[in-house]
Amino acid sequence: MAKVKISDVAREAGVSLGTVSNALNHPEKLRPETLKLINETINRLGYLPNQSARQLAGGATKSFGLVLPRLDHGFSLQIASGAHNEARKHGYDLLIANADNDDILEDHYLRYFMGTQMSGVMVQPMASPDWHPALTKMPVPIVHLDIHCSEPGYYVAADNEAQGRIIAELAIARGAHHIVVVGRAAFMQLTLRVLGIHKALALHPDIKIEVIDAGEWNTAADGYGIGTQIAARPADERPDFVVGLTDVLASGVISALVDKGIAVPGQVRVAGCDGNPLAWSGSVPLTTVAPPGYEIGRKGVQLLMEQIENKAPAKTKHIRVGSTARTVTAVAAEDINRQELVRPFLLERASTQASSQTDATAINLGAYL
Amino acid sequence: MAKVKISDVAREAGVSLGTVSNALNHPEKLRPETLKLINETINRLGYLPNQSARQLAGGATKSFGLVLPRLDHGFSLQIASGAHNEARKHGYDLLIANADNDDILEDHYLRYFMGTQMSGVMVQPMASPDWHPALTKMPVPIVHLDIHCSEPGYYVAADNEAQGRIIAELAIARGAHHIVVVGRAAFMQLTLRVLGIHKALALHPDIKIEVIDAGEWNTAADGYGIGTQIAARPADERPDFVVGLTDVLASGVISALVDKGIAVPGQVRVAGCDGNPLAWSGSVPLTTVAPPGYEIGRKGVQLLMEQIENKAPAKTKHIRVGSTARTVTAVAAEDINRQELVRPFLLERASTQASSQTDATAINLGAYL
DNA sequence: GCTTGTACTTGAAACGCATCAAAGGGGCCG
DNA sequence: CGGCCCCTTTGATGCGTTTCAAGTACAAGC
Numbered sequence: 001m002a003k004v005k006i007s008d009v010a011r012e013a014g015v016s017l018g019t020v021s022n023a024l025n026h027p028e029k030l031r032p033e034t035l036k037l038i039n040e041t042i043n044r045l046g047y048l049p050n051q052s053a054r055q056l057a058g059g060a061t062k063s064f065g066l067v068l069p070r071l072d073h074g075f076s077l078q079i080a081s082g083a084h085n086e087a088r089k090h091g092y093d094l095l096i097a098n099a100d101n102d103d104i105l106e107d108h109y110l111r112y113f114m115g116t117q118m119s120g121v122m123v124q125p126m127a128s129p130d131w132h133p134a135l136t137k138m139p140v141p142i143v144h145l146d147i148h149c150s151e152p153g154y155y156v157a158a159d160n161e162a163q164g165r166i167i168a169e170l171a172i173a174r175g176a177h178h179i180v181v182v183g184r185a186a187f188m189q190l191t192l193r194v195l196g197i198h199k200a201l202a203l204h205p206d207i208k209i210e211v212i213d214a215g216e217w218n219t220a221a222d223g224y225g226i227g228t229q230i231a232a233r234p235a236d237e238r239p240d241f242v243v244g245l246t247d248v249l250a251s252g253v254i255s256a257l258v259d260k261g262i263a264v265p266g267q268v269r270v271a272g273c274d275g276n277p278l279a280w281s282g283s284v285p286l287t288t289v290a291p292p293g294y295e296i297g298r299k300g301v302q303l304l305m306e307q308i309e310n311k312a313p314a315k316t317k318h319i320r321v322g323s324t325a326r327t328v329t330a331v332a333a334e335d336i337n338r339q340e341l342v343r344p345f346l347l348e349r350a351s352t353q354a355s356s357q358t359d360a361t362a363i364n365l366g367a368y369l
Numbered sequence: 370m371a372k373v374k375i376s377d378v379a380r381e382a383g384v385s386l387g388t389v390s391n392a393l394n395h396p397e398k399l400r401p402e403t404l405k406l407i408n409e410t411i412n413r414l415g416y417l418p419n420q421s422a423r424q425l426a427g428g429a430t431k432s433f434g435l436v437l438p439r440l441d442h443g444f445s446l447q448i449a450s451g452a453h454n455e456a457r458k459h460g461y462d463l464l465i466a467n468a469d470n471d472d473i474l475e476d477h478y479l480r481y482f483m484g485t486q487m488s489g490v491m492v493q494p495m496a497s498p499d500w501h502p503a504l505t506k507m508p509v510p511i512v513h514l515d516i517h518c519s520e521p522g523y524y525v526a527a528d529n530e531a532q533g534r535i536i537a538e539l540a541i542a543r544g545a546h547h548i549v550v551v552g553r554a555a556f557m558q559l560t561l562r563v564l565g566i567h568k569a570l571a572l573h574p575d576i577k578i579e580v581i582d583a584g585e586w587n588t589a590a591d592g593y594g595i596g597t598q599i600a601a602r603p604a605d606e607r608p609d610f611v612v613g614l615t616d617v618l619a620s621g622v623i624s625a626l627v628d629k630g631i632a633v634p635g636q637v638r639v640a641g642c643d644g645n646p647l648a649w650s651g652s653v654p655l656t657t658v659a660p661p662g663y664e665i666g667r668k669g670v671q672l673l674m675e676q677i678e679n680k681a682p683a684k685t686k687h688i689r690v691g692s693t694a695r696t697v698t699a700v701a702a703e704d705i706n707r708q709e710l711v712r713p714f715l716l717e718r719a720s721t722q723a724s725s726q727t728d729a730t731a732i733n734l735g736a737y738l
Numbered sequence: 739g740c741t742t743g744t745a746c747t748t749g750a751a752a753c754g755c756a757t758c759a760a761a762g763g764g765g766c767c768g
Numbered sequence: 769c770g771g772c773c774c775c776t777t778t779g780a781t782g783c784g785t786t787t788c789a790a791g792t793a794c795a796a797g798c
Contacts (some may be wrong), residue, residue, distance in 0.1 A: 034776080058756050098463065115418050391746095418784085422785035
């Protein structure tokens with residue numbers, strides 16, 4: 001089953017090689033009947049252009065590459081979705097690679113994309129702030145997502161500090177006196193969230209704050225452990241507000257509390273960070289601050305386009321998405337709707353009910369807060 | 370910022386073009402010192418091999434393409450995850466494209482992948498049973514996922530009929546007298562589920578069964594509508610068991626019932642199909658039959674490998690995954706754990722509690738059934 | 739010193755296509 | 769009928785690699 005090449009089509013159709021090429025790339029240049037003849041021949045022979053050859057001969061391809069650390073994280077999916085839509089809008093393809101939480105693989109795919117004459121590449125890097133400056137210097141536009149660092153380059157990230165602030169303000173608004181933050185700030189993103197919380201609480205010295213490490217991976221089980229521990233405390237040492245640095249942690253905490261007979265949100269309120277639909281499962285609806293993944297993906301592609309279109313683009317550009325409370329909410333909620341990532345319909349119900357109740361700066365998805 | 374090419378490296382390192390190529394592809398052929406010199410030069414210049422040229426000159430690449438209808442569907446993600454792991458195991462890359470529920474895009478990406486000298490391509494096609502036989506004839510191994518049809522080719526799919534049977538048996542085991550199936554069997558997969566249910570119930574003529582169309586898209590809102598309608602019935606016309614053809618539908622039904630004051634599972638039990646974590650959100654834990662997405666992805670890659678390695682592979686091969694109750698459960702549960710798609714930890718708890726209670730053939734994720 | 743063998747290295751050819759300067763064909767005008 | 773212009777088609781050239789037959793250098797063996 002030898003591959004059909006352009007010259008086969010040309011011979012079969014009785015035209016020249018260049019004409020077939022034109023039929024593919026500049027159909028408007030051909031006489032309609034010639035075009036039709038060629039297209040028929042193409043279909044008849046089952047011809048498929050060799051992309052490698054096209055790219056080699058023609059230069060850059062109209063496609064972007066996106067390297068994600070995992071595919072099963074809602075945030076990454078939102079990024080992918082936003083990037084995809086924006087890319088299509090500009091007529092570009094988007095190819096996605098899963099680095100599977102592996103630095104080596106991430107690097108591998110990144111180089112692969114850059115070597116494939118992609119018009120641009122985006123990464124949501126693993127937690128390495130000093131991420132491969134070598135790759136940034138390559139002659140391929142690259143945008144880093146969900147990360148900020150001081151290296152020159154293009155970055156789009158959620159304002160994690162603002163997320164912390166929002167959560168803290170939520171706690172304050174709910175009259176919290178004793179807040180426990182659960183999770184290990186293993187990544188810059190998480191550190192910033194904690195920082196935001198602290199900053200917001202600095203104005204309220206009367207509120208007691210405690211940060212509890214939950215183990216290396218911030219799993220639901222870790223959260224459950226901490227939750228159990230909290231439940232075991234005498235009532236007066238128990239916090240009235242728990243913040244999970246991730247939704248998954250918060251989810252574990254809630255389960256533990258409920259299991260131990262502590263009412264949520266009756267006795268203890270719990271909130272998370274991430275807007276991670278995968279953590280909102282089971283009996284654990286969660287109030288959360290969602291970083292605008294969709295928007296980050298979109299902005300990323302826009303930055304790529306900017307680099308492509310401007311001959312001499314800025315060397316560095318940092319974009320922080322959702323730096324204000326209102327933006328975080330609005331964008332995130334809109335995203336989720338748009339993507340049908342979570343029961344949009346229930347979301348709708350919830351927001352209708354909640355709208356008059358408070359100017360909540362977080363998405364309230366359930367009745368737990 | 371002109372791109373560095375292999376000839377630049379060669380000149381700079383004072384060796385010939387072919388030697389640099391060897392350094393990249395057959396390092397064992399070079400004298401260690403030459404290799405070192407070349408590698409240093411490569412790093413110094415920031416050389417990145419042009420993949421297009423490599424592929425053009427060298428033939429197939431060790432990578433697979435996977436075209437998915439959506440990225441935000443848990444099932445597709447499981448497929449991606451399984452395919453990814455299996456591909457890496459064989460030393461192949463996996464590139465993913467999002468067809469965004471668009472036939473045109475699906476076709477586009479498919480052709481793109483085939484034209485990129487991919488070693489093989491996999492699709493989870495939109496619901497077109499007579500899917501593009503033209504592409505099947507291309508000289509690139511292709512595997513269709515989650516679909517069966519009579520065209521020759523390679524297929525891996527969940528046994529949807531078995532899923533229906535499992536749900537029905539579950540209902541029977543729970544002592545159901547009146548079952549309502551909610552959803553429009555718009556796709557073959559859904560039709561098969563309904564068929565499975567009917568077949569299983571054929572042995573129980575005493576059980577009343579009703580199928581209610583829920584509108585074109587089987588949304589949560591559709592489910593909510595049906596749920597409301599069911600709730601409005603006089604108690605004796607109300608079913609005691611509702612099956613959502615998808616989890617999303619079931620999720621909507623539960624919400625409606627609960628909103629209207631009907632106890633779930635007290636008065637009405639509800640089950641879904643899909644194993645879709647995204648539907649298990651909020652206050653809607655769900656018993657569901659999960660098709661083994663991870664396994665389907667894995668098997669798909671295996672079929673690809675089979676086609677690649679055998680010179681004269683079978684023309685057609687259909688694989689049905691999870692045709693027995695036990696398999697469906699085991700694989701799915703294992704998957705979910707492996708991928709941390711849903712709070713694996715809670716799953717663990719649930720299964721511990723449930724284990725002695727019944728030989729449930731479905732994943733029981735909550736207390737609702 | 740010559741041969742044979744070993745261990746690397748060389749560079750031309752080919753991969754399949756897009757491009758573009760040039761050629762071809764036909765209509766229109768004078 | 770000739771000249772001109774426009775529309776369409778042609779095909780040689782080059783894209784950056786890999787490959788592989790041919791070449792080089794050096795060592796060992798006779």
